[in-house]
Amino acid sequence: MAKAAAKLLKGGKNMYLNFNVPTYETTGKPETDRSAIAFWFQPAPPEHQLFRINGAGETILANGKELLTDDPGVKAEGTHVAIPAIPPFAENYELIGMTAYPEAVTIYQFQPHAHYRGRDFMYTVVYPDGREEALLSVPKYDHRWQMAYEPESPVKLPAGSKLVVTAHYDNSMMHMNMHDHRNSMMNMQNHTAEKEVYFRDQNQSWDEMFTPFIQLSIDDQNPAKPGKNGALEIGEVVGCLEPGSSGTWTLSHASEAAISDTQGTTSVALKAAKAKPLGTQRYPLLGTSAFHPADHQWRESRGEGSAHRGLEPDSHQCDVAAAGRGRVREAMTEGNAST
Numbered sequence: 001m002a003k004a005a006a007k008l009l010k011g012g013k014n015m016y017l018n019f020n021v022p023t024y025e026t027t028g029k030p031e032t033d034r035s036a037i038a039f040w041f042q043p044a045p046p047e048h049q050l051f052r053i054n055g056a057g058e059t060i061l062a063n064g065k066e067l068l069t070d071d072p073g074v075k076a077e078g079t080h081v082a083i084p085a086i087p088p089f090a091e092n093y094e095l096i097g098m099t100a101y102p103e104a105v106t107i108y109q110f111q112p113h114a115h116y117r118g119r120d121f122m123y124t125v126v127y128p129d130g131r132e133e134a135l136l137s138v139p140k141y142d143h144r145w146q147m148a149y150e151p152e153s154p155v156k157l158p159a160g161s162k163l164v165v166t167a168h169y170d171n172s173m174m175h176m177n178m179h180d181h182r183n184s185m186m187n188m189q190n191h192t193a194e195k196e197v198y199f200r201d202q203n204q205s206w207d208e209m210f211t212p213f214i215q216l217s218i219d220d221q222n223p224a225k226p227g228k229n230g231a232l233e234i235g236e237v238v239g240c241l242e243p244g245s246s247g248t249w250t251l252s253h254a255s256e257a258a259i260s261d262t263q264g265t266t267s268v269a270l271k272a273a274k275a276k277p278l279g280t281q282r283y284p285l286l287g288t289s290a291f292h293p294a295d296h297q298w299r300e301s302r303g304e305g306s307a308h309r310g311l312e313p314d315s316h317q318c319d320v321a322a323a324g325r326g327r328v329r330e331a332m333t334e335g336n337a338s339t
């Protein structure tokens, strides 16, 4: 870990360690614990404080549809939304998470986290100029190894970047056989492909999680001088989703951007967006490739489902072909907040 950044360990009673490993499931018989822990203390105060966060959890889409923060249900651990259960035998349940970063940050480590059904993870950054870069691909995720991946050198995200993480879950017979979980009767009963798998709040390994963790520091944040300096705002616009050539998407007939204090979406906000008059702005949409808009039947199902975060199709109110009307929130930069 770079010496420029370090964790702050406060004294007092609030610190705890959470062991999240399969062997901590009860087996019904006495077991020996051989956990060990070590700390490396910094000889001098670091330049930056290190935080571990769900790096792409502000907006989450399940199988192409954005989850609203006021959807009914228990919020999945580490997220602001209730994630629908994985159906029995589902082989390719897809979750996409994203977070826009209004401030410049540096990423030191990636820790994709799911449970037994987790199959793969892909971390991608969308830079403010629209360039996309794959940061980490874990094609064969294995819950038994809780890997932390460190890039050769820390990854710098300029203010206005967006982190997009795609994960797939496999609840098929084949996948569950591949992972041999015969260490207890309880495990056998719970690790079967015939079950719906829930994203609970407090959960067990046979439940699921979607927490693409990262360890990051905020570039302008100096532990000696707390406070935000020059952060961008999150902007919200309403307009018509319009496909362009070569896979690009534009929000046309769009409103002026309004400042938003959240990246999540509520059903109330979507309703308000629908009632809002259209404008005359045009915004190129960045980072849409992660959503495979065509794969999510945007064109086929307009008027029924949502293919892009915060976009609620309503073709009657947009006079462009194959368009939907929607609401988009992005970190505003000169590049993507102007016409």
Ligand SMILES: [Cu+2]
Binding pocket: 020, 113, 114, 115, 209
């Ligand atoms: Cu977990």
